[in-house]
Amino acid sequence: MNDLEETLRRTLGNAAEQAPRLPGGLPERLETGYRRRRRRARTALAAAAVVVVAGGTAAGLRVGASPVAAPGTDPTGVSSATVGTEPGPRADALPEPVGTVWPQAVRTVPATGPDGRDFEPLAFIDDRTLLVTMNAGFRKNDALYAYDLDGRTFRKIADVPIPVGTVISPSDFTVGNGHVVWWTASADAFGQIWSAPLAGGEARLVADKKIADVPDKGLGSLAVIGDRIAFSEQEGGVYTVPVQGGTVEAVPDSAGMHLLDWPWIGGPGLRVPAGEARFGRIRNVETGETDTAVIRPGERSVTCDRTTCSGTSPGGRGFHRLRDGSQEKELPGGISPVEPPARGRFHVVTVWNEGSILGVVLQDLATGTSGGLGVRPEGRYVRKPRIGRDGRLLAYPVGDEMYVIDLAKIQ
Amino acid sequence: MEADSRFAEFVAERGDALLRYGYVLAGNPHDAADLVQEALLKLRAAWPRVRLKENPESYARTTMARLHVAAWRLRRREQPAWDLPERAHHDALPSGDEQAMWRALAGLPRRQRAVLVLRYYEQLSDAEIAGVLGISRETVRSQASRALDKLRAAVPEGNGSGRGPRSGERAAARTGRVR
Numbered sequence: 001m002n003d004l005e006e007t008l009r010r011t012l013g014n015a016a017e018q019a020p021r022l023p024g025g026l027p028e029r030l031e032t033g034y035r036r037r038r039r040r041a042r043t044a045l046a047a048a049a050v051v052v053v054a055g056g057t058a059a060g061l062r063v064g065a066s067p068v069a070a071p072g073t074d075p076t077g078v079s080s081a082t083v084g085t086e087p088g089p090r091a092d093a094l095p096e097p098v099g100t101v102w103p104q105a106v107r108t109v110p111a112t113g114p115d116g117r118d119f120e121p122l123a124f125i126d127d128r129t130l131l132v133t134m135n136a137g138f139r140k141n142d143a144l145y146a147y148d149l150d151g152r153t154f155r156k157i158a159d160v161p162i163p164v165g166t167v168i169s170p171s172d173f174t175v176g177n178g179h180v181v182w183w184t185a186s187a188d189a190f191g192q193i194w195s196a197p198l199a200g201g202e203a204r205l206v207a208d209k210k211i212a213d214v215p216d217k218g219l220g221s222l223a224v225i226g227d228r229i230a231f232s233e234q235e236g237g238v239y240t241v242p243v244q245g246g247t248v249e250a251v252p253d254s255a256g257m258h259l260l261d262w263p264w265i266g267g268p269g270l271r272v273p274a275g276e277a278r279f280g281r282i283r284n285v286e287t288g289e290t291d292t293a294v295i296r297p298g299e300r301s302v303t304c305d306r307t308t309c310s311g312t313s314p315g316g317r318g319f320h321r322l323r324d325g326s327q328e329k330e331l332p333g334g335i336s337p338v339e340p341p342a343r344g345r346f347h348v349v350t351v352w353n354e355g356s357i358l359g360v361v362l363q364d365l366a367t368g369t370s371g372g373l374g375v376r377p378e379g380r381y382v383r384k385p386r387i388g389r390d391g392r393l394l395a396y397p398v399g400d401e402m403y404v405i406d407l408a409k410i411q
Numbered sequence: 412m413e414a415d416s417r418f419a420e421f422v423a424e425r426g427d428a429l430l431r432y433g434y435v436l437a438g439n440p441h442d443a444a445d446l447v448q449e450a451l452l453k454l455r456a457a458w459p460r461v462r463l464k465e466n467p468e469s470y471a472r473t474t475m476a477r478l479h480v481a482a483w484r485l486r487r488r489e490q491p492a493w494d495l496p497e498r499a500h501h502d503a504l505p506s507g508d509e510q511a512m513w514r515a516l517a518g519l520p521r522r523q524r525a526v527l528v529l530r531y532y533e534q535l536s537d538a539e540i541a542g543v544l545g546i547s548r549e550t551v552r553s554q555a556s557r558a559l560d561k562l563r564a565a566v567p568e569g570n571g572s573g574r575g576p577r578s579g580e581r582a583a584a585r586t587g588r589v590r
Contacts, residue, residue, distance in 0.1 A: 005531065007508050008531050014509055015513055016431035016434055019431040022430050026422055026423075031419075
């Protein structure tokens with residue numbers, strides 16, 4: 001080592017000793033930051049897994065022996081209030097694996113992409129192709145790929161640019177009409193809409209719209225409608241913009257409203273007043289037709305989609321029914337999901353036994369069938385996979401394998 | 412519970428060492444704190460896997476080096492969870508040649524600085540540095556050589572105490588965070 005290198009070594013060693021000390025209580029603050037980030041990821045990225053922590057406060061529901069009982073049954077006859085405080089259904093054993101229950105809908109592929117990189121499936125592009133993101137390495141932004149489930153090959157679609165000043169990372173990747181679209185938000189309170197051709201090419205900035213200056217808020221609910229992208233602002237307001245770029249146009253009379261399922265928009269959105277349901281009031285912007293969901297006194301956390309609502313009854317049990325209040329079923333999960341079941345029937349729920357997590361199951365409310373996802377609990381935690389924004393894809397890694405479930409193939 | 416407490420234990424035991432490393436990587440306490448926080452948040456998210464299959468400390472250090480090189484602050488979404496004093500800590504460096512060296516380091520591109528820190532502070536081999544940064548050994552060698560050339564030009568031999576503590580402040584101003 002020459003003199004210069006020796007001086008360098010000495011400088012770095014002495015400088016390191018000038019570093020401040022870490023404050024006490026940092027682990028707790030990191031835990032808070034970690035949970036906040038998880039929460040944000042949960043709302044921003046459809047396929048993000050959710051950590052379920054034991055010891056929730058919602059009333060549990062005993063569903064008895066294997067397999068998880070059909071909705072509306074309670075073989076023990078024990079009221080939920082006496083069963084305990086577990087936030088999910090209890091069972092002595094998990095149901096059969098999803099691959100056994102629905103072999104036509106489940107396939108497994110290697111969980112890592114080229115060079116051992118992790119990838120995350122986001123949505124179906126077609127029956128055999130997934131839209132996935134892959135970490136491109138630390139010096140590059142993530143990129144979007146099309147993953148061929150049959151050939152197990154990746155085809156690059158586009159890099160995902162993250163401009164200087166971005167405060168909300170690319171979110172809500174949505175496929176439609178030959179494009180994938182997504183949004184970002186920047187520190188100066190602008191929301192950006194991006195688009196890339198599924199055939200491959202450059203991502204382009206479609207719109208850069210001033211948004212409400214509220215921390216952690218941006219856009220959402222993207223949809224590709226013909227040659228336009230429809231989206232809402234998280235603080236309210238529904239807009240459209242040409243996929244090729246152009247003027248952002250507000251949908252008439254959409255102030256405070258959110259995109260539900262084009263041409264349906266509605267409200268309330270994120271902040272739901274007591275006695276109302278999320279998307280309890282909806283309107284078809286093409287026909288003008290409106291609909292108001294039935295809510296009964298004492299019901300809580302009611303959230304609706306185009307045809308159904310789910311929530312928690314005054315007695316603490318989860319329910320699922322049509323918007324007009326008919327065909328009500330008890331949700332086996334015992335609590336209402338954050339979102340209504342996908343396709344009006346599919347629901348992912350954590351199953352408990354004697355205070356510990358048994359596993360996570362996919363439930364089909366239409367038939368009462370359940371299948372175990374094979375996700376392994378990690379002590380008090382389990383990664384609870386989420387159904388994608390397309391309402392069709394449920395994908396999650398288990399060890400070296402990625403499970404890919406096509407809900408459209410479950411009849 | 413187990414995952415939580417072991418993570419907390421790790422942070423309590425190794426957090427200060429990580430901050431020292433972050434400080435020589437980034438050159439100022441604010442970016443060092445950001446690097447440590449970001450790396451620990453990533454480690455927390457990956458904790459069950461990392462604890463079983465990898466070394467948590469090496470995971471955190473590798474993450475910090477890569478984040479530093481990636482100019483990752485562009486992607487940052489949160490402010491650090493703690494505040495740090497504003498003063499220029501390196502004013503306390505004991506000798507003039509170290510002051511000059513510290514200032515010269517601040518003028519290096521991120522990747523060159525990271526290579527030097529990994530080689531002369533972490534004392535990694537060029538092959539290990541190549542692994543940490545995801546670059547070839549040839550690139551490690553050329554980056555180190557270029558960086559040492561710049562330092563040699565900026566810190567002439569025998570240039571002892573000359574410039575005094577203000578030099579450190581200027582370095583801090585150059586590399587300090589933009590709010």
